[in-house]
Amino acid sequence: GENVEQHPSTLSVQEGDSAVIKCTYSDSASNYFPWYKQELGKRPQLIIDIRSNVGEKKDQRIAVTLNKTAKHFSLHITETQPEDSAVYFCAAKTGFQKLVFGTGTRLLVSP
Amino acid sequence: NAGVTQTPKFQVLKTGQSMTLQCAQDMNHEYMSWYRQDPGMGLRLIHYSVGAGITDQGEVPNGYNVSRSTTEDFPLRLLSAAPSQTSVYFCASSYGGTGLNGYTFGSGTRLTVV
Numbered sequence: 001g002e003n004v005e006q007h008p009s010t011l012s013v014q015e016g017d018s019a020v021i022k023c024t025y026s027d028s029a030s031n032y033f034p035w036y037k038q039e040l041g042k043r044p045q046l047i048i049d050i051r052s053n054v055g056e057k058k059d060q061r062i063a064v065t066l067n068k069t070a071k072h073f074s075l076h077i078t079e080t081q082p083e084d085s086a087v088y089f090c091a092a093k094t095g096f097q098k099l100v101f102g103t104g105t106r107l108l109v110s111p
Numbered sequence: 112n113a114g115v116t117q118t119p120k121f122q123v124l125k126t127g128q129s130m131t132l133q134c135a136q137d138m139n140h141e142y143m144s145w146y147r148q149d150p151g152m153g154l155r156l157i158h159y160s161v162g163a164g165i166t167d168q169g170e171v172p173n174g175y176n177v178s179r180s181t182t183e184d185f186p187l188r189l190l191s192a193a194p195s196q197t198s199v200y201f202c203a204s205s206y207g208g209t210g211l212n213g214y215t216f217g218s219g220t221r222l223t224v225v
Contacts, residue, residue, distance in 0.1 A: 001170075006153075009151075031211065032211040032212075034213045034214075042218075043201065043216040043217065043218050043219055044154070044201070044216050045216070046213035046214070046215075049213050051211050089153060089154065093211070098144070098156050098159050098167075098169055099144065099156070099214060100156065100170075101146075101153045101154040101155075101156075102153055103151065103152060103153040104153045
């Protein structure tokens with residue numbers, strides 16, 4: 001089955017810096033890769049996703065890149081703000097099959 | 112449109128008790144899943160369903176049962192609660208189609224087993 005590894009587990013940056021979170025997956029058939037943001041005590045919320053036929057996707061300050069050959073994908077946040085502080089989860093899905101999550105990255109943005 | 116509704120929000124059980132966590136969605140989503148979230152372990156899939164009458168096991172199914180008699184509801188049953196089942200439980204749903212769609216999560220149920 002699919003296995004998703006996520007690094008780093010914690011990431012501290014200064015406001016205005018960029019943050020990068022990386023994930024690798026094991027199943028080459030996986031074709032959908034969402035990213036979720038979870039604030040303390042809240043539910044995970046989808047922030048961006050990418051399908052396997054696309055190499056990069058941007059939405060304002062966030063972007064996701066996908067390298068199918070290496071089986072890894074990354075979340076990039078530019079011009080970080082204190083409200084970006086949260087736990088971020090990557091995930092991978094194979095078509096109709098189950099969605100498997102990484103273990104999460106705690107991002108702390110200091111003013 | 113309430114989205115994904117989970118009840119109860121908090122629950123304390125004694126070891127050996129049984130209970131059902133409720134999950135309902137009003138978005139006509141085909142896919143529904145149950146996850147548990149433990150510190151440092153991310154979200155682990157318990158059971159999932161791709162439509163009414165169809166369920167399958169996830170990564171950590173032992174001690175849990177599910178059924179999907181309607182599109183809207185996907186209850187999770189704890190058969191005999193154990194302290195190891197203390198966790199935050201999230202229900203999630205998504206549109207089916209190609210399967211390449213993000214999940215919408217409920218607000219979670221925080222369960223403590225003593």
